[in-house]
Amino acid sequence: MSINNISLDIDYVRAQFPAFQDTLCKNWIFAENAGGSYVPNEVINRLSKFMISTKVQPYAEYPMSKIAGNEMDEATKLFAKMINAKKNEILIGGSTSVNLYVLSNALKNFIKKGDEIIVTNQDHEANISPWRRLEENGAVIKEWKFRNDTAELDIDDFKKILSDKTKIVAVTHCSNIVGSVNRLQEISKLSHEKNAFVIGDGVSYAPHGFPNVKELGVDFYTFSLYKTYGPHLGLLYGKEEILKLLPNQNHEFLNGNYPYTINPGGPNHEELVSLIGIYEYIINFYNHHFKDKDLDIRDKIEKINNLISKHEEEIANPILEYLSNRNDIKLIGKKYIKNKNRAPTISFISKQKTSKEISKILVKNYIATRNDNFYAWRCLKALGIDTEDGVVRISLTHYNSIKETEKIIKALQKI
């Protein structure tokens, strides 16, 4: 697939990920990317370099320590640039679940009895439970339910439950089951008219293109770095003017030192530094495909995102088409991807076989995927799907190839 005659060079991309040459993995089609992605050489190199010479307490005067501290700062700075945030608007924590829990704990001070919080039934539990828990602080929880025929959230339904009492709106940018991309920009605009905070869960969105958080207009945005080609960490973005107002949940002497006030304790140092490797991968990817070297990082990312989405359309649409044409299979979500309206995260159930049985057949055919509720159990319950057996989920990303798509369809034909 090409944009302006530029095609994603899949052989180049796959060569950057040692997993695809590794004896244990090389015969497998990896289709569980929504669970976590493999990492490119740049991330591994950064991690091992840090572990060899700079794995000491950072920010002291001796060079190993100085470099460690500088690299930790650099990693945060680069990620801030990549999503168009300021450096002091980025918090790196252990995972998205932890980050959202810690954030909800900080925001609970803003909640008075009778204030309303909107959560969806489409989200992963990580962006539901922490907000529902604020019921203990007097909040009234309102559920934005997706439409049963499409499994999609409809803005008109949101408008009906949004009110002057709404204080928090927690909504996924892209569901890890349905795959549809939700209109966060519009949701933010509507919520801000009511002075409510918007918390966007970008975990299933960010692996398909780092977003511009300012353009989305959200107050908080979160994603898991282990699904965006990095180590097991989570990133939380928060608008500076709101972070400033949050209580200090860290050591007392850090009062006022946001964003370090949000999370009690810092992230894993070596993993934080390895995030520089994601940036390097992105830049190398850009330089391999595009000539104009003078653009700033956000413009480069926009170009990469377009290239990636076109490629993902090409590899996912044939599977979506195949599954949606089978009478014995219920595909969840949109039947094709167009203009970034859906991620290549494909969930389905069979009318004849359990998801576990299908998953086993796929694994026998060297397709690494699984059946589960993927912690979006409210979504599955609303869809009337057994939350134990769950759905089968084939989740692709830009390093999957069209050859793999053909093999996946062949394997699905055996079911």
Ligand SMILES: Cc1ncc(COP(=O)(O)O)c(C=O)c1O
């Ligand atoms: C959409 C979505 N949100 C949140 C999470 C939780 O992320 P973490 O594992 O970093 O806590 C996941 C994890 O699978 C997810 O898919």
